[in-house]
Amino acid sequence: MTDIRYIAHLTDPHLLADPAARLHGWAVADAFEQVWADMRACLPAPDALVLGGDLVDDLSPAGYRWLADRLAVLDCPVLAVAGNHDDPQAMRQHLRGAQVHGALDLGPWHLIGLNTQVPGAEHGQLRAHDRRRLDTVLADPMRQCLVVMHHPPIAVGTAWIDAIGLVDQTIFADQMAGGASCRGVLAGHVHQAFTGALGDCPIWTTPSTMRQFLPGATTFAEDEAAAPGWRWLALHDDGRIETGIRRLGDRPRRIALKA
Numbered sequence: 062m063t064d065i066r067y068i069a070h071l072t073d074p075h076l077l078a079d080p081a082a083r084l085h086g087w088a089v090a091d092a093f094e095q096v097w098a099d100m101r102a103c104l105p106a107p108d109a110l111v112l113g114g115d116l117v118d119d120l121s122p123a124g125y126r127w128l129a130d131r132l133a134v135l136d137c138p139v140l141a142v143a144g145n146h147d148d149p150q151a152m153r154q155h156l157r158g159a160q161v162h163g164a165l166d167l168g169p170w171h172l173i174g175l176n177t178q179v180p181g182a183e184h185g186q187l188r189a190h191d192r193r194r195l196d197t198v199l200a201d202p203m204r205q206c207l208v209v210m211h212h213p214p215i216a217v218g219t220a221w222i223d224a225i226g227l228v229d230q231t232i233f234a235d236q237m238a239g240g241a242s243c244r245g246v247l248a249g250h251v252h253q254a255f256t257g258a259l260g261d262c263p264i265w266t267t268p269s270t271m272r273q274f275l276p277g278a279t280t281f282a283e284d285e286a287a288a289p290g291w292r293w294l295a296l297h298d299d300g301r302i303e304t305g306i307r308r309l310g311d312r313p314r315r316i317a318l319k320a
């Protein structure tokens with residue numbers, strides 16, 4: 062029987078220094094707490110947690126410390142990548158124990174976190190250092206690789222947000238075409254659930270833990286009908302990935318029975 066590793070992807074919480082403060086009318090800390098509670102109920106013992114960036118909107122140490130207090134109850138590794146709303150140095154300082162733009166090995170699985178942040182900009186770009194790391198991982202046929210990045214590496218069909226996407230998508234696509242071990246890419250940034258592909262490799266984005274953006278919109282538009290959420294993934298030893306989205310208000314469900 063093959064083993065399965067269960068992971069949770071939470072992204073774009075846009076937390077603030079004051080957990081009682083609101084951002085764009087959203088009680089962001091409260092929304093995160095609710096999503097966090099759903100994740101904990103569905104996956105009481107995840108094998109890893111992945112944080113997809115835009116963690117602290119005001120880049121405050123207090124915001125990262127508030128998040129670190131939540132992470133402290135977990136008994137699993139954490140992989141985190143920066144979004145355009147993040148301070149990577151503060152992430153490393155305050156999210157103690159988390160792999161910030163690092164990697165995690167879960168059995169045959171290798172999760173690699175890439176930093177796409179361009180300081181002061183909304184769009185994303187890969188660094189040469191990360192491209193070399195990715196090349197090394199993709200060249201190893203013995204590993205099942207899951208790539209984690211904030212900016213999706215393909216357009217999601219929402220024009221205004223695709224305009225602030227990853228600028229070096231062609232380079233990334235060429236890299237992926239040269240490696241057979243990548244089983245999926247997890248991204249945030251777009252505040253909506255999306256599934257696409259680069260060749261045979263699926264690309265998933267995950268809803269924000271706060272407000273959602275309307276899929277297909279040409280100019281900025283919130284998706285007021287879509288609730289905050291998160292994504293679960295079941296990584297099979299043979300390289301298959303099952304995945305799904307949970308949103309606040311969904312019927313309670315235990316995803317992993319092994320806890």
Ligand SMILES: [Fe+2]
Pocket residue numbers: 073075114115144250251252269
């Ligand atoms: Fe965001």
